[in-house]
Structure formats: C-alpha cells, structure tokens
Amino acid sequence: MAIRFYNTLTRQEDEFVPLHSGEVRLYTCGPTVYDYAHIGNFRTYLWEDLLRRFLRFRGYRVTQAMNLTDVDDKTIANARAAGISLEDYTRRYIDAFFEDIETLGIEKAEHYPRATHFIPDMARLVGKLMERGHVYESRGSLYFKIATYPGYGRLSRLDTAAGVGQARIDSDEYERDNPRDFAVWKAPKDDEPFWQTEIGPGRPGWHIECSAMSMKLLGETFDIHTGGVDNIFPHHENEIAQSEAATGKPFVRYWMHAAHLVVDGEKMSKSRGNFFTLRDLAARGYDMRAVRYHLVSVHYRKPLNFTFEGLAQSQAALARLDDLALRLGQFGASHTTGTGDLAAKARERLQGMLEDLDHDLNTAGALGHLFELVRETHTTLDTGRFSTEDLEAVRKVLHAFGRIFGIEPGQRADLDAEIEDLIRRRAEARSQRNFAESDRIRDDLLRRGIVLEDTPQGVRWKRKSA
C-alpha cells in the first residue's frame, strides 16, 4: 500500500516516492523566536512530528531540518525594546521552544539551523541570483524580480499579473518595480544589526533564510517542505522562486500545509484573550499528553476548533487507552485458554490504522480502528479466554500507536513508598473484609490523586486525570 500525501503544488493526493530510496529529507518551517510559541504553532509542529514519526515507522530514514528565525523585524524591535542584544533576546525564546517540544514529546530534528548562523550562505545565494539577473537594487536593498521567474505563482495560484492594492504600494517604504517583488537582502540601518558579507552589508530577507538553509542541509532538491497554510503565500512561493532561479533545479517535491487552529471559532489573538501557550494550559492543570492527543487527533488539513470541552473529551479518550494498557500490564507470562482470535483482530486493526495513515495521515480514521480494538480486547479479556499471543498482539498495536502518535499508553510515574504502603495496607484490610478501613484508605488515596480499581487480578492504580 503506497503512502499518499496531499501536495499543495498539485492540489491533489500524490503517491509519495522519495528522491533517494529509503530516505526522506524534510524541511519544516519553524518558529520566529520573538515570543513563546502558542498552541496554534504547536498544532503544526505536532503534525510535522507525526509525519516524521510515521515515515520512520514505515521504515524511512528521515533527515529533518527546522529553522529558527532569530533575526527579523519583530525580533529586532523586541530586543531593542527590551534593551538587550538580539542574541540575548532570542536565546530566551529558543530555550523556551526546546522546553516546550520536550514537554510535548516532539522528536528532535536532525538540524535546527538558526538564521544568524547561516548569513554567509544566504549572501552566497543572493550573489548567485545577482549573477543570473534575478535581482535589482533599490535604496541599498536587493529585490527579487518575479518577472524573471516564469513559474511564479504556481504554488499559491495567485494571479501575478494583477497587482495588489494601490494603498499597499504607496505606503511601502521601499521602491520596487512590481509590488510582489520581495527583498532578498535588506540595507543596513544604523539602529539595526547587520552583517558584512560578500554582497555588502545588510541583513537577510525572510524568505532567503529558508532557501539557503534548506538547500545547504538537505540538497538543492529535497522531498517534503511543510508549514502552516499561511506560509503558502508569500513565504513558500518566494522560496521556490529564489531557490529554483538560483539552481535551475526543482526545489521541493511535496509541499504540505497544515490548517489553522482557531479558538471558540475565532482566530487566536491576544486582544481577544483567547491566546494560549503551552505554559498557559499547564498552569490550568491540563495534561500535556492530552494536549498532544487532542491537537493530533483531527486531520491536519481541517481547521481545528480548540475548546476546553474538546480538550477534556480528548483527555477522557486518552484515559481509555491508558486503562487498557494498565489492564494488559496485569497479565503475566502464559495464558493459553484462548485461540488467538484476538491476535488476528489486532493485526487487522493495525493494518486498518496504517492504511488510514498512509492515506494523507488520516489520524482520526486510524484512531477509529484503534478504539475498535480497545473494545474487542476488553471483551475478550472479560471472557478469560485468551492466549499470550493475543496479549502480545494487542500490546504491539498499542506500542505502534505510541511510536507514531508520540503517546505511550499506560505511562505513569512511579509511586512513592508511602503510597505503596497504603495500597498494601488497604489490600490487607480488604482481604479481612474490613471494608470501612479499606474504603477510608481508598478515599485518602483519591485525595492524593491516586485512583484504585479492584480487579480479579488484584488492585490496579492510576493517577486521577484532571
């Protein structure tokens, strides 16, 4: 079964075949480090992580680069407002970003290129464009002339002949031949950081950064480039233009874009008070595993309407997965009363999951198969007729889910000795049918956030979900 991805370039699902057999080169547009990333950003990063994990699960070696934009108008302005250097300012948010992706269980990419570390490469790329006649100068800045690149507008399907509004042109501080021409190199200003390079002093335009770093790390043509839908134009369109104009080669083979997250049906914005970072959700007591589950459970090309009710629903769904894993953990080595029917079902459900994921990462569909298996497993376990093979097969599916979705079911921190002792004492009381005492201990543990469940295999504990 072939993997198919929706390709923004072709506007259809294309079969995925990497350039180099067995290897995928992936560039995921990363954060501009001027502030904490918000859950909308993480919706995209989490989806990209799922893409990476899925490709790896399918046996590909993945080389991923995610850029950190540490020089642009906002970072410069904010650093100045804070009265510190650009580097000191951005380091704060770079550190926060890495903490956040750790919190969410996002796998580390192979490369996290920082724009300020690749200035010579960008200058070299601009130099190449100059040689080839794609660039003109205006007031010390260098602009890409889109009229010199015939393919311009293919990705975003914008009509380049039609100009943008007159007001836009008049208000612009730079002079350009065509309002859609864009800066590849910005003239130095006294109060802004700039670099001395082979093409003169200045700082890079936004788009040139991704072109230079992606081609340097992944090759002039690579497999997948991702980002949010808002990046389609102008960012990705411009990347294509300058990259292909410089090399004469196709830049990216599959362009994939994630739809936005909205909150209560509205765009997230600080002024509306519906702007959330990961830290905001953690402060409200939400489980980060549930946040991950929630943001990844909706198909990436559909807008995700974030609500706290929805997050609570995801938390409950995830608890069901955790409960099954915990129940499976109660069974030991050998069970041979069954026929292996459950194992067959497990293989079938895993197959279904993978087929849905093959189909443009249909996570919601895949979860449907998984929960079918959850019910089938409980039902079989209730009958008591199952084999070790059955248990192993289900565990394997849960583990596959864990690897791909980045959430291992049944994960829980260990208990401290005092809690363990209380559980033991309750079991003793209960075995003596001293229910008053056992219930008292159970209530006490519940107050400490530990839920006990009595089963034929003995007592099972878990942490109370928020």
Add this chain to the structure above:
RNA sequence: GGCGGCGUAGCCAAGCGGUAAGGCAGAGGUCUGCAAAACCUCGAUACAUCGGUUCGAUUCCGAUCGCCGCCUCCA
C-alpha cells in the same frame, strides 16, 4: 474584488458513488462488598439548503446560505 477551505448526531470527528467508523457526554442493564474500570443495549430514515448527473449521492456537478483562512508579518 481574487484565491482556497469548511458545514456529518448534544459535543468532537472519520467516511467521499451503493445506502452513516470511532471518541466524549447521556439513559437502562450486567459485573463488583461498595466503587471505579469494563461489557451489553439505546442515538442521525440521515450527512447546511435547493437543483442536476446517475439504476443509486453524504460522497460528483451547479447555485444559495453560513463560517473561516490567504491576498501585508503570521504555524
């Protein structure tokens, strides 16, 4: 104005030509010392509306309504 997306049960959400997966919430029941968990049963004559194509449409085409995004920095 141009381009693109979305509208499926109380909520979330798959399916996308053959008669509606899954999750959450809810009701009843089984099990349990009691709970919890789990299991069983119950929910859309129906997929925004109206037309069209088809033997047959939620699924294709057109129109309408509603919501959202992009066209300027943005995941």
